[in-house]
């Protein structure tokens with residue numbers, strides 16, 4: 313049955329992806345089962361599993377859903393199927409005796425998480441929770457844009473707890489899986505069992521909570537589970553793509569509950585963090601694939617050009633490693649251009665220096681002519697430096713080019729402005745907020 317379903321799906325993928333991608337990535341896979349919204353596939357190596365997950369996850373899930381409504385996730389394993397990583401046990405008689413966590417990604421550990429200015433607070437909060445000391449903030453609410461490491465941090469907490477406190481019952485799942493289990497319990501008339509199971513965990517982690525917004529009965533149940541756990545002083549960790557107050561259609565009482573704990577933001581990455589992540593990921597890929605030579609300037613180029621999110625950055629690097637491995641040559645800048653033309657095109661920065669100058673002037677209520685002119689008063693000079701900083705961050709213009717657009721200033725003046733804002737971001741909260749807001753406005 314499962315084999316037939318997989319054969320149907322792989323035939324469709326063969327048509328869609330073409331013979332060569334099919335042979336490399338789909339043909340070697342075997343579907344071994346589907347349970348609790350997760351399909352388990354056997355892969356010949358972790359590299360193949362990772363690749364397929366990154367590139368074809370949604371395509372495969374969409375097709376398998378024809379036979380398995382409620383499927384949300386793929387899990388890949390190499391060799392004989394392993395037992396799910398984290399389990400929560402309960403003592404009720406009739407209820408299923410085990411509440412299974414969603415699978416954890418083995419690579420999402422604290423060791424593999426690169427810390428920089430944009431994520432240091434989120435990282436510190438996650439580390440604190442992973443120590444499993446007395447609960448000091450509840451819940452920990454992590455939020456940030458797509459692919460900035462929320463899931464990575466949650467899995468890292470689960471891994472750490474698993475190591476240091478195997479006695480704790482830790483449950484990690486996505487909000488979608490929470491809803492799926494709730495609906496299933498309603499359908500099977502096992503709602504009391506569901507309640508008991510969820511109230512028995514010591515640490516509950518719910519990923520992408522924005523998913524339950526607007527889903528009334530799921531929200532209601534989530535609210536009760538949440539309250540019951542908080543009352544018992546059990547740690548809850550939640551992630552979302554935006555701050556609690558900004559999630560549309562989330563009930564006010566849930567929003568205010570979320571705000572009672574520690575709310576931390578994962579900021580968009582900066583150049584240094586992207587560079588650090590590239591080095592770390594390259595070391596990880598090299599462990600799987602063997603060493604690959606990376607030519608001069610490749611990491612810097614990628615960190616400069618791919619600013620959208622870390623997932624895209626990682627996908628780009630993985631593609632380069634796979635290609636370099638296939639042809640047995642080092643990764644050069646030419647190879648980057650050939651191999652990643654689609655990614656580079658789509659991440660081309662469209663914001664212009666002029667747009668930045670306009671927005672920054674509006675925000676600080678100064679004249680555009682003053683921004684470009686010689687005035688040195690602080691109320692003009694600081695916004696000018698912020699605009700210089702954003703121009704460097706958000707466009708691919710060089711410092712001399714930016715200088716020309718700022719009334720013919722020298723590139724060293726621009727560099728000074730950029731550095732000044734970089735420095736001040738860590739000490740001046742107001743300035744950091746202004747910069748983040750402007751960046752968001754310009755990128756939306």
Ligand SMILES: Nc1ncnc2c1ncn2[C@@H]1O[C@H](COP(=O)(O)OP(=O)(O)OP(=O)(O)O)[C@@H](O)[C@H]1O
Nearest residue numbers: 424425426457458459460461462463464589622623
């Ligand atoms: N600071 C970091 N260090 C190392 N890897 C990172 C970092 N930030 C993100 N990543 C990597 O980027 C990828 C995407 O991260 P993750 O899935 O955690 O993002 P997310 O914020 O949960 O995204 P989404 O909003 O799509 O759920 C993962 O492979 C993760 O390992």
